[in-house]
Amino acid sequence: MPNTPHSAPSLWDISPPVYVGMPVFPGDTPYQQQWVASIGPGCPVNVASITSTPHAGAHADAPLHYAPDGATIGQVDLAPYLGRCRVVHAIGCGPLIEWQHIAHAMGNDLPERVLVRTYQQMPQTQWDAGLTGYAAETVERLAALGVRLIGIDTASIDPADSKALPSHQTIRRHDMRVLENLVLDAVPEGDYELIALPLKLVQADASPVRAVLRALPGTYNQATA
Known part of the structure; x- marks a missing residue:
């Protein structure tokens, strides 16, 4: 029996846990924690x-991450990280998200924010060298x-072994x-409100975010079907 709109979640936490031993990009600094006072x-x-x-x-990448003269994450406008977005499924699409994988959700009134799901289940405890990019x-x-x-549910919008980073360079342009x-x-696929504000790290090339999706008032889509 279908759920009513009132039985659907109103808030989705789309942030993976951050903990000692969590996977990071090979060669990057692992998360570590020590107690300095008890x-x-x-x-x-x-x-x-x-x-x-x-x-x-x-996390949110800053332009500084892929451009030597790019803005730090503490300098970027917060507006893109807050507002209506569309979640699109391209599960198991292969190494790259091609237009054909998301075209079904690119109809009228497309929001300014698009998040693509590529995993059936995101690997939160191990590194995926074969991650999907755009x-x-x-x-x-x-x-x-x-x-x-x-946005994407993998560690990079480019393949893990990419050196040219064509998708990063496209967002730079x-x-x-x-x-x-x-x-x-x-x-589920559909439209939501995205809230994923980066920290005001004035010298950093990226920032962790606590990313959440909130149901839009009056919206009835696959999230409530």
């Missing part, structure tokens, strides 16, 4: 110290439709923004 006699609080790549977990041509076509931010390492396993 509750006890003479100490009223617990305080941790962390060392990590800013690309840990769900084809640069797909990014070009999304930019032409007015898309300002693209179009001044687009990107979210990577999202967990979209439980999210």
Whole structure:
């Protein structure tokens, strides 16, 4: 029996857990945590110290990540990371998201934000060297439709072994923004409100985000069917 709109989730947490031992891009700085203060006699609080790549977990790349003169993540406009978005499924599409894999969801009133799910189940405990990226041509076509931010459930919008990073260079040319390492396993195709604000790290090339999707008022799509 179909769920009613009232029985569907109103908030989807699309951020993977961040923990010691979590997978990171090979060669990147792993997440580490130490306790520098612990509750006890003479100490009223617990305080941790962390060392990590800013690309840990769900994260936003800054233009500085792929352009030597690019803006840091603390300098970019926050508007692209907040607002209506469309989740599109291209599960098992292969090494690249081609236009044919997402064309079915590119209808009228396309939001400025598009997130693509490629995994049936995102691998949260191991590195995937065969991760799916975007084809640069797909990014070009999304930019032409007015898309300002693209997201993906893998660690990169380019294949892991890419040196030219054509999709990163395409978003650089179009001044687009990107979210990577999202967990979209439980999210049906449809439109949502995206909230994924990066930290104001004024010298960094990326920032972790706590990415969530919120049901849009009055929306009835596959998320509520």
